[in-house]
Structures are given as structure tokens and as C-alpha cells.
Amino acid sequence: MSDYHITCVSQALSPVSHGAGVSGNEQVIMREPVAYRDGVRYIPCITGNAIRHRFIREPLARHLCEAWELGGSLTVDELQFLFHGGALTERGSRVSMQEQADLFRLMPCMRLLGCSLPGQIVPGSLDVMRGTLVCAENADRLRQLLPDDLAGELPQRLRPAADFIGRYQYTRGSHLQSAADMGASELGGEDSGMMIFSGQHVIPGAVFVHGFVLRHASALDIGAVALAIRKWRDAGGSIGGMASKGHGRLELLCRSDIDIDIEEAEREYAEYVRAVKDDGVTFLHSLFLKKSSRKAKR
Amino acid sequence: MNELTTDEFRARLAGLTLEEHEELDSEEMLDLASKIVFALAKHFNRDELEATTLWDRIASGITTACEQVDNGDVTRWLDICLAHVMATPGAVAGDAELRSVMASLAAMDDQKRIQFLAFIKSRVYGILMVGRDLWEQRKGGAK
Numbered sequence: 001m002s003d004y005h006i007t008c009v010s011q012a013l014s015p016v017s018h019g020a021g022v023s024g025n026e027q028v029i030m031r032e033p034v035a036y037r038d039g040v041r042y043i044p045c046i047t048g049n050a051i052r053h054r055f056i057r058e059p060l061a062r063h064l065c066e067a068w069e070l071g072g073s074l075t076v077d078e079l080q081f082l083f084h085g086g087a088l089t090e091r092g093s094r095v096s097m098q099e100q101a102d103l104f105r106l107m108p109c110m111r112l113l114g115c116s117l118p119g120q121i122v123p124g125s126l127d128v129m130r131g132t133l134v135c136a137e138n139a140d141r142l143r144q145l146l147p148d149d150l151a152g153e154l155p156q157r158l159r160p161a162a163d164f165i166g167r168y169q170y171t172r173g174s175h176l177q178s179a180a181d182m183g184a185s186e187l188g189g190e191d192s193g194m195m196i197f198s199g200q201h202v203i204p205g206a207v208f209v210h211g212f213v214l215r216h217a218s219a220l221d222i223g224a225v226a227l228a229i230r231k232w233r234d235a236g237g238s239i240g241g242m243a244s245k246g247h248g249r250l251e252l253l254c255r256s257d258i259d260i261d262i263e264e265a266e267r268e269y270a271e272y273v274r275a276v277k278d279d280g281v282t283f284l285h286s287l288f289l290k291k292s293s294r295k296a297k298r
Numbered sequence: 299m300n301e302l303t304t305d306e307f308r309a310r311l312a313g314l315t316l317e318e319h320e321e322l323d324s325e326e327m328l329d330l331a332s333k334i335v336f337a338l339a340k341h342f343n344r345d346e347l348e349a350t351t352l353w354d355r356i357a358s359g360i361t362t363a364c365e366q367v368d369n370g371d372v373t374r375w376l377d378i379c380l381a382h383v384m385a386t387p388g389a390v391a392g393d394a395e396l397r398s399v400m401a402s403l404a405a406m407d408d409q410k411r412i413q414f415l416a417f418i419k420s421r422v423y424g425i426l427m428v429g430r431d432l433w434e435q436r437k438g439g440a441k
Binding site for chain 2: 007008009134136149152153154155158160206207253255
């Protein structure tokens, strides 16, 4: 087993609305403070957490659900576990090596991503880099983050981050809107319920540098990451919010130092997941059965 | 996975670079913008428009012009502003100071004009304040 590095460059094909909250009815994008030559600047970024979820965890959870035909049979706790990593729900900490061994054997994606079983936290082996905007304020950091040949391509005079921030405005309708169109007098002349909502986004064309480090990775781990990224791309390849309105589409370019056949590893992972289906489904249900049966006893 | 090569990376960076000639001195831009605001106040048609709407009208004229012009065409931009305050063509044609502002704008290259309009678009309130100061200092001679 070795450590592998995947370097990624993603260009926004549509506005990226990776939000950090709202101010009034205006969405504010995620920014990170960056020390720059004349003080601290707040630069748009994509958190590693968001990349981890959208690029890796969600596609692998969906794949598991499809391969194990789990549709309609999952509890809320199981869904939470698969799609969000779960949460400690049992009192007192304990470490069960057997449980961890079963988890790693039957659900290799959890070895990669880490998770929280009802009674213990299991760390993952995949590190995800934050999405760093290619802009003047990040130039020095990007030269450190990128491989030498790519760092050498960075121009001396990048645009400042402010040039990559745009705004959107949409209106949200309601039943009153169409009623008003048809004749509001019947409804007592009420105004339409149209509401304006707006926010910031990172403009199309902006470029983010990010990446993954697979620590002590097996062929199955590599296959899982490759399958996840392919599924993410096949599903539209988006990040952040408002994907339903066309936001967040990315064009992803990758390079890695992986020295095995990635497509073969992906096939191997998919076959492995199918092969352990029966044991895996039983294991998954047993993890959460314990908790509910204990509750019933109380 | 699509391969990340130096050529591909270079292609993605093409639009992210600041050209050498792009940086305009912000004081220079503010000075020009305040002169334009002064000219709009001077040519505001007080016969046709309510005098109390002077600054709101100038602000909405600037905003409208910025929305309509995104290619650095400053002549068109100024035309929209002047039309918005219902300036009299004869008075505009005879305004030597406005002609000097136009000459300064004409001397800029395309990128600088785009940058100038972007500067104005993002600082409407600030420009109004500076322009109004100029107006208050010189309005006796302007009317």
C-alpha cells in the first residue's frame, strides 16, 4: 500500500454558489481569510468538506445502494450513515476491532471516508484539499500547492478575487402569482406572492485548484475514488447549491501518481461491492438494529 | 478522468490574467467620474425635471447606462447619462470641460475604458458624493 496524490483543476462552467449562509434574503458565498501583502483578504473557496461529500461520499453511497438494492429498505440512521457518515448515538465510547474489520471488509468506501458507527468513530484514509481560487491573492499559495510544472504556468499578474465574484437574482413565485394573473379580484385583490432572492456566486470561467491524497491506499480504495469521480461527473458534475437552477457545474481535469490501471481498479471495486452484497446488507442492518433493539428493551 | 496537462492548465488560465495596461489609477478614475457627475448636474434639465430629483436622477442615469453598456463604449455610456437628465444638445455641444473629459476617455484603450466603466458601476454612491462636492464648490460658475 502506498500514498497517492491526485491533483485537480476545476473550471466553473456555470455560476458556483457554494454558500456560507444568508444575510437577509441574500446568499453569501463561502470565503476564507488569506494574508495578502496589504492585509487580510476574504477569498472565495470551496471547502474540502463539500468536495468530499459531492465528489466522493455521495456517489459511493448511491453506488452502494444500487449495488446492494437497498432502495426502500433503509432506516433514517442507515441513510444518515451512508450519505453523511453517521453519528455517535450510543452512550460511552468503545472500540470494537471486529466491527471495524467487518466494516473495512464489507464497506471499503468507509475505510476511505471514515464514518461514525453508533458506538465508535472510525477515521478515514482520504485527505481532501480545499478548492483554492486561482487569483492574485492566492498566487503564492498556489505555487506551493501545485506540482512544479503547473506552478510554472501561473502568470505573474493574476486577476484579484473580486473580479471573480458575481451576483444573481431570481424571483420565487407562489400560488398567488398565477391567481393574480388570472384575476386577483376574486381573491380580494391580493398582491402576487413573488419574492426576490439574490446572492453572490463565483463567475463561470473561474478556476479552482484542489486534490486528494489517498493514504495507504489499496487497489480497492483507488477504484472507489475513480468510480466516485466518474459517477459525480455522470450525474452533472456540480458543487455547491442551486444545482437545480444550473449553478455549480464544473469541468474537472485530474492528474495523479497512481501507478496501477485505474479503470481496472474501478471495475474491481464495483465487482467487490457486488460480491459482498449479502454479508454487507446484513452487517449494515445489524449495526443499527442493535441500537433500536436496546431502545425497545428500555 | 480528463488529463490535467500543462497545456490544458495554461488554456484554463488564459482569461484569469491581468494585462499590463489594465491598471488605471483609481484617483485618476475618481477624478474623471466626479467631473462627469458635475457635468450631469450642470446639464440637468431643470425645466423638464423636478430639481429635487437631481441626485437621484443622476444616480439612476449612471446605473442605467452601466447596465446598457458593457463593452467600454464610453461615448454611448455618456450619451445615455445625458439623455437621462434630459440635457440640451446645444449646451452639451458647447461645454468645453465635458469635451475635455471626453478627450481623456477617448485617449484610453478599450481595456481601460471597460475598467473605467466597471469602476463607476461598482462605486455609484461614492462617485455621487465626490461629484456633488465638486458641484457645491463650482455651481455658482456652472449655472
